[in-house]
Amino acid sequence: QVQLVESGGGLVQAGGSLRLSCAASGRTLRSYAMGWFRQAPEKEREFVAAISGSGGIRAHADSVKGRFTIYRDNAKNTVYLQMNSLKPEDTADYYCAARSTTTISMIQREYAHWGQGTQVTVSS
Numbered sequence: 001q002v003q004l005v006e007s008g009g010g011l012v013q014a015g016g017s018l019r020l021s022c023a024a025s026g027r028t029l030r031s032y033a034m035g036w037f038r039q040a041p042e043k044e045r046e047f048v049a050a051i052s053g054s055g056g057i058r059a060h061a062d063s064v065k066g067r068f069t070i071y072r073d074n075a076k077n078t079v080y081l082q083m084n085s086l087k088p089e090d091t092a093d094y095y096c097a098a099r100s101t102t103t104i105s106m107i108q109r110e111y112a113h114w115g116q117g118t119q120v121t122v123s124s
Contacts, residue, residue, distance in 0.1 A: 002029070003025045003026045003113075004023070004115035005022070005024075005025075005115055006115045006117060006118040007021050007118060008020040008021050009094060009119045010120070011121045012121070012123070014087055015085060015086065016122070017082070018083045019081070019082050019083070020036070020083065020120075021079075021080055022034065022036075022079040022081075022115060023077065023078050024078070025077070028074070029053075029074055029077045029079065031102065032098040032099055033105065034050065034051050034072060034079040034096060034097065035047065035048075035049065035050040035096065035104070035106075036048040036049045036050070036070060036079075036081045036094060036097075037096075037108060038092035038095070039095070040093075041091075043092075045095070047061050048060070048068065048070075048081070049064065050070065050104040052102055052103060052104050057104055058070055058071075058104070059104055059106060061106075064083075067084050067086075068081060068084070069084075083120070086122045088124045090122050095115055095116075096114075096115045097111035097114045098111060098112065098114075099111045099112065100113075
């Protein structure tokens, strides 16, 4: 079983940057593909980004492409989401998730392990 803890959320002005971290314990993260998802108030949770176990394959949602970057440091058992040029519509609770395979997926139900989330608020 892998446990995930997100951090790095907060309040930022539009155009600003934040870096979210997802620290894993219990298992080595190298065996897991990782994903970031977000849920805005009164909206469904949606895919943001995913990365393969080795970090060699990445995918980003069209809404964040060019602004957000997912990457990982397996030596630190941590996955990151660098968020630049933030917009008010990026305001949401952000969750990291682990998939029990090294290949990426954009489908939430394929991720078995979830963190508790970290809140990101972007003011205009």
